[in-house]
Amino acid sequence: MPDKIFYKIENGERLTFEDGLELYRCKELPVLSFMADYMRRKKKKDNVVTYIIDRNINYTNVCVDKCSFCAFYRPVGSDEGYVLPYEEIDRKIEELINLEGIQILMQGGLNPKLKIGYYEDLFRHLKSKFPQIWLHVLSAPEIDYIAKVSDLSVEETLIRLKTAGLDSVPGAGAEILVDRVRTAISRGKCDTDKWLNVHATCHKLGITTTATMMYGHVETLEERIEHLLKIRDLQDASLSKYGKGFTAFIPWNFQPDNVPLGTREN
Ligand code: SF4
Known part of the structure; x- marks a missing residue:
């Protein structure tokens, strides 16, 4: 012991x-x-x-990245790529409400056709139709990418998204917050500093977030601890400066089926 x-x-x-x-x-x-x-x-x-009842909604599977652990994305131009119409998203939320759910977790790929205006319109639509539903939406890589394709700073992007209805931000896309690992398993996703910056900016603007860790692939034990310490450091800084920070930590193990990383010899 x-x-x-x-x-x-x-x-x-x-x-x-x-x-x-x-x-x-x-x-x-x-x-x-x-x-x-x-x-x-x-x-x-x-x-x-x-606990709460919530529902995951993946609004688009089109993505410019090619993470080797991801079986979800389709490249730009693929016949299997989609962006969910409002009617489909609404229907999913109505089903959630019928089950007494109160929150949606909505995420998607890094879709170059969807700029800030798409998200502002969508969140405004959802808040006007379902004002009781908490919008726990997007992720640091998506927000960083929306800022890039919309020619905005991360802070400007978050202010606009929050004004349109975003309530909190999930911690997806963290995988392992060590750049050696991130470059080994993803191609163009935001690096460690950018992931942390999106969350720090959320906390500064009064937006709570969560943190995740995907483990069990190419990372070492030391890198897992480094990941945890980076999250703890940001939590300390955010709570002391703004009184807001991460509200949950969600670790999950890498799922090797149907993805290139699963067939690689580690
Ligand atoms: S950024 Fe997200 S959706 Fe795109 S390939 Fe990576 S994990 Fe999949």
């Missing part, structure tokens, strides 16, 4: 890079679970756990 680490947790001390590695190498799942649960109860004293 990593006693030293538990002592730190009990005393509210920050864990270091080395502590993170030790936890990753610890094979005693009950011990790790105990420490995680201890921390959760310490931070959440009322011991109430909540």
Whole structure:
């Protein structure tokens, strides 16, 4: 059992890079679970756990990138490329409402035909038709790309999207926030600094975001810890400066079926 680490947790001390590695190498799942649960109860004293019902909507699958872990995208010009019509998006939201859902998570590829005006019109339409639905939408790579194709700064883009109805931003596209890994698995997606910059700008503008990690491909354990520390550093900075930051951390493991990265020998 990593006693030293538990002592730190009990005393509210920050864990270091080395502590993170030790936890990753610890094979005693009950011990790790105990420490995680201890921390959760310490931070959440009322011991109430909540959930919401939401729905993912992928508004376009057209993408200029070619991430080797992605089975979703279609290149520009593909017969299988789509942009969902409003009627289809509306129908999906009506189904969600019938199930008492309250939020949509809407994301898509980096589609060069969709500039800022497309998103402003769409969000305004959704907010006027479904004012009760929380728009948890886009991702750092999409926002960075919309800014680029619309000839705007990231901050200008976010101000316009927020004005049109964006409520919060999901943490997708983080994969592993280390550029060695990002260039190995993606082609033109935003780099680590740009991903962090989009989230920092959201927090500055009062927009909460989430953070993700896709693990289990070409990254090392050290790079996983580096990823976690970058997110923790930004969370510290955002909460101290703006009182807003990440509201959740969502890790998921790489799915190797039907993607080029899955057939590569790592
Ligand atoms: S940017 Fe997103 S949609 Fe495009 S290839 Fe990468 S993961 Fe797929």
